Amino acid sequence: MNAKERMDAAINLKPVDKVPNGPFTEAPVCQYFGSNFRDSLLEGPEMLKAHMKSLEEFKFDWVMLGMGYIGGIIPEALDCQVSFPEDVFPVIEKTSIFSMADVERIAKKDVFTRRMDSFLDGVRLLKKELKDEVPIACEYISPFTIATRLRGTNEIMMDMYENPELVHALQEAIVPLDIAMGKALIDAGVEYIFYGADMECPILLSPKHYKEFVHEPTSKVCNELSRLGSKVLPHMCGDIVKTGIVDMLLEMDIQGIMPGNLTQEKVLDIRELKEKVQDRICIFDNINPNGPLLIGKPEAVALETLEHLNRAKGMNGYIFSTSGTSSPFTPKENYLAMDREVINYNWNS
Amino acid sequence: MAIPDILNSVVAMDKISVVENINDAMKNGTPIDDILNNGLIQAMDVVGEKFSNGEVFVPEMLMAAKAMQTGLEVLKPHLTGDALVEKGTVLIGTVKGDLHDIGKNLVSMMVEGAGFNVIDLGVDVDIDKFLSTAQAHDADVVCLSALLTTTMPTMAKAVEAFKESGLKAKIIIGGAPVTHDYAKQINADGFSDNAPGAVELIRKLVAA
Numbered sequence: 001m002n003a004k005e006r007m008d009a010a011i012n013l014k015p016v017d018k019v020p021n022g023p024f025t026e027a028p029v030c031q032y033f034g035s036n037f038r039d040s041l042l043e044g045p046e047m048l049k050a051h052m053k054s055l056e057e058f059k060f061d062w063v064m065l066g067m068g069y070i071g072g073i074i075p076e077a078l079d080c081q082v083s084f085p086e087d088v089f090p091v092i093e094k095t096s097i098f099s100m101a102d103v104e105r106i107a108k109k110d111v112f113t114r115r116m117d118s119f120l121d122g123v124r125l126l127k128k129e130l131k132d133e134v135p136i137a138c139e140y141i142s143p144f145t146i147a148t149r150l151r152g153t154n155e156i157m158m159d160m161y162e163n164p165e166l167v168h169a170l171q172e173a174i175v176p177l178d179i180a181m182g183k184a185l186i187d188a189g190v191e192y193i194f195y196g197a198d199m200e201c202p203i204l205l206s207p208k209h210y211k212e213f214v215h216e217p218t219s220k221v222c223n224e225l226s227r228l229g230s231k232v233l234p235h236m237c238g239d240i241v242k243t244g245i246v247d248m249l250l251e252m253d254i255q256g257i258m259p260g261n262l263t264q265e266k267v268l269d270i271r272e273l274k275e276k277v278q279d280r281i282c283i284f285d286n287i288n289p290n291g292p293l294l295i296g297k298p299e300a301v302a303l304e305t306l307e308h309l310n311r312a313k314g315m316n317g318y319i320f321s322t323s324g325t326s327s328p329f330t331p332k333e334n335y336l337a338m339d340r341e342v343i344n345y346n347w348n349s
Numbered sequence: 350m351a352i353p354d355i356l357n358s359v360v361a362m363d364k365i366s367v368v369e370n371i372n373d374a375m376k377n378g379t380p381i382d383d384i385l386n387n388g389l390i391q392a393m394d395v396v397g398e399k400f401s402n403g404e405v406f407v408p409e410m411l412m413a414a415k416a417m418q419t420g421l422e423v424l425k426p427h428l429t430g431d432a433l434v435e436k437g438t439v440l441i442g443t444v445k446g447d448l449h450d451i452g453k454n455l456v457s458m459m460v461e462g463a464g465f466n467v468i469d470l471g472v473d474v475d476i477d478k479f480l481s482t483a484q485a486h487d488a489d490v491v492c493l494s495a496l497l498t499t500t501m502p503t504m505a506k507a508v509e510a511f512k513e514s515g516l517k518a519k520i521i522i523g524g525a526p527v528t529h530d531y532a533k534q535i536n537a538d539g540f541s542d543n544a545p546g547a548v549e550l551i552r553k554l555v556a557a
Contacts, residue, residue, distance in 0.1 A: 295534055
């Protein structure tokens, strides 16, 4: 099997020849192999260079993109003032939504900025070079998470009580734009939409608020991107099983779930999640990217990786991953230790 | 019933009732420090506990903190004597290169609600600013927040700078990517992964 066949097989809950290896690689890849972090996140030729070098050394089963896209390019396209420092992720300096009039203005935006075109060029370059042998995944965000970027997190959270009409109207305005930007990714060559539910996770929002404010607009976008041919793979932190959020996710047309952290130091037991989702969708594993991987020694990383793999052994629809974005400061020897364990693991014995 | 009513109206995020109940309590001669400590401050402890237990979430924390601050505004002109004595000075900010503030704001509101004098330096704060402000205000605790893994190393540099400065302030850290192990690794004096935990930690450090 090549990487694309292996990942597709796992997503479709079919047998695989070995463990599909899909951690959140983008930030370390840009740090290890990019000439500078910003350009490797955002600029076509630099993206290509960094990810191709990374595949050569790490042999991941996908190319993962999108931190700069969701963190900087989308907010900038929707009128936020964003800075793009050379060595860190983009930073939103000023939000763009202060009133209903701003919502109406945003609804009419042409989102395809020069920076967005450059990013999409990078996806196209990668697609051409990868020759359909390695799939491309891109991080993406829900209308609610985009709304928090545009309005400010505290403001949106309090708007739910003080100005709920604005929260609904803003997301309604964002839904068609979110679909258009997602379609552009798919057209450029992204096969997996990695749908980050950053701000609506059950660490921050109650299931009641999720249902009232988030579920409908998110479903519209996920269902449409799935209809357009992408595999839609939501990523969410917090206890999605106990809070019942997973049941709402399963109402959408999704093909997998990547559970994030329960807290900074704990992750969800994927066996518990598997019991819940059964054979309906695939599951990504969730090694804590801020644990031994970031601050431990390679031996500890290898041990933790092995524990996760042993726990998952025999599970169909399983993909090895980290439970969220790996830090660009993850020591390379730690990433290599994790990678070695996954590549050498005897999955089918 | 005045104090429980004040407490319950904060927990219920009801600003109007908070003001009404405080005014009623003052008319009835309830001591101001009783209203402050057993009404408003105690209410935020209840909210914090509910947050830790997963009974309330960030929007509810923010709204309750807003209700409590509305109550504090009503009380401020009447604060005298012991009620004016703050429990310590806490400096808080998100480190240089990081503009995320939701966690920092939650901690700031909760710590203020617990009776501390809070100096919020905002976001993107450089180490010199933390040091000079801590010195100028004789801060007891400095809280460093980061959401980005790229800005976490600044925390390590800040801890080192504080240790070298000889200032009395204890340094605690928090934020989405930060862990207890990381706090130990960089020699911070404490870590919390949530706002109520930060309040407890600060109380312990100041009492020590």
